[in-house]
Amino acid sequence: MFHKGAVLQKTLKAPIHCTGIGLHSGIKAAMTLRPAPANTGVVFRRLDVEGAPVEIQADWQNSVESALCTVLTDGNGTTIMTIEHLMSALAGCSVDNVIIDIIGPEVPIMDGSAAPFVFLIECAGTIEQLAPRRFVKVLKSIHVEQGQASAALEPGDGFSVDFTIDFASKAIARQTTTVAVEPGSFKTEISRARTFGFLAEVDQLRAAGRALGGSLDNVIVIDGDKVMNEGGLRYPDEFVRHKALDAIGDLYLAGSPILGRFAGVRSSHALNRRALEALFRDDSAWCYVTLAEAEALDAWQEPARASA
Numbered sequence: 001m002f003h004k005g006a007v008l009q010k011t012l013k014a015p016i017h018c019t020g021i022g023l024h025s026g027i028k029a030a031m032t033l034r035p036a037p038a039n040t041g042v043v044f045r046r047l048d049v050e051g052a053p054v055e056i057q058a059d060w061q062n063s064v065e066s067a068l069c070t071v072l073t074d075g076n077g078t079t080i081m082t083i084e085h086l087m088s089a090l091a092g093c094s095v096d097n098v099i100i101d102i103i104g105p106e107v108p109i110m111d112g113s114a115a116p117f118v119f120l121i122e123c124a125g126t127i128e129q130l131a132p133r134r135f136v137k138v139l140k141s142i143h144v145e146q147g148q149a150s151a152a153l154e155p156g157d158g159f160s161v162d163f164t165i166d167f168a169s170k171a172i173a174r175q176t177t178t179v180a181v182e183p184g185s186f187k188t189e190i191s192r193a194r195t196f197g198f199l200a201e202v203d204q205l206r207a208a209g210r211a212l213g214g215s216l217d218n219v220i221v222i223d224g225d226k227v228m229n230e231g232g233l234r235y236p237d238e239f240v241r242h243k244a245l246d247a248i249g250d251l252y253l254a255g256s257p258i259l260g261r262f263a264g265v266r267s268s269h270a271l272n273r274r275a276l277e278a279l280f281r282d283d284s285a286w287c288y289v290t291l292a293e294a295e296a297l298d299a300w301q302e303p304a305r306a307s308a
C-alpha cells in the first residue's frame with residue numbers, strides 16, 4: 001500500500017564515521033554508518049572476523065538475553081555488544097535504513113549517552129525514500145515481569161515510553177518519566193542521558209571482564225548517595241531518562257517503529273526483549289500499518305510530553 005502523503009522511510013544522506021572504546025570490552029572500535037536501500041532496516045556488519053563481513057540484522061530474534069547491555073548474535077559465534085544507545089538514536093531520529101560497519105566487538109560507548117550518535121546522524125543528514133514507513137501497531141496489552149521488574153506494551157497513538165526506577169541510593173531513589181518519542185523531544189529530553197553504575201560494583205564487574213572501558217568520561221558513577229562526576233548531572237532525573245533511552249533502543253529491535261505505549265518498571269534489557277518476544281508470539285496483539293502524514297501528526301500530538 002503506497003499512497004501520496006504517506007510517512008516515508010528514511011536513510012542517511014552520506015556515510016559517517018566514528019571511533020571509540022567499548023564500555024564492557026574496553027576495546028577500541030571503528031564504526032561507519034552507511035546509507036541503505038528502502039526496506040533494509042538496521043543491519044550491522046562486523047568487518048574484523050573470519051568470513052567478514054558478517055551481517056546481523058538488528059532484530060530481537062538475533063539478540064540474546066544479557067543483563068548489562070543488548071547483544072546481537074549471528075548464531076555462529078559472532079556478536080556485537082552494546083548496540084542499544086545507537087539503536088535508540090536511530091529510532092529517535094527516525095532512521096529506518098542503515099548499514100553499520102564495525103571493526104571491533106562492541107559499539108563505542110562515546111559519552112555514555114545517545115547524543116554523539118544523534119550528532120553523527122545530523123552531520124550525515126537524512127533523506128526520504130520512495131517507500132512508506134511500516135509501523136508495528138500494538139493492538140492488545142502485553143505484560144511481562146521478573147521479580148519486582150515489569151514491562152508492558154499497550155495500544156496507543158504515537159510511541160510513548162513510561163519508565164519508573166527505584167534505587168536505595170539517595171542519588172537516584174524513585175524516578176518516573178513519560179516521553180513521547182519523536183525527533184524533537186528525543187534529542188532534547190532523552191538523548192543526552194548517560195548510563196550509570198555504582199562504584200561498589202566496579203570491582204566485581206571488572207573481575208567478570210565487564211565495564212573494562214568504563215570511566216567518569218562515559219558513565220555516571222555513584223558512590224553511596226553521591227554522584228562522583230565533577231560536572232554533576234545533565235538532567236535532574238538523568239537516571240530514569242537513560243532507562244527510557246535504553247528501552248527505546250531495545251524496542252527498535254522490533255524491526256520497525258512501534259505505535260503504542262511502553263511502560264517499564266525497573267525493566268532490564270532482557271525484560272525489554274521479553275516484552276517484544278511476547279508481543280510477536282501473539283498474532284492478535286499487533287499488526288503492520290503505514291500512516292498518512294496527517295494521521296501521523298495527530299498521533300504524535302496525543303501522548304504526554306516528557307515530564308520536566
Ligand SMILES: [Zn+2]
Pocket residue numbers: 084085195242246
Ligand atoms: Zn544504556
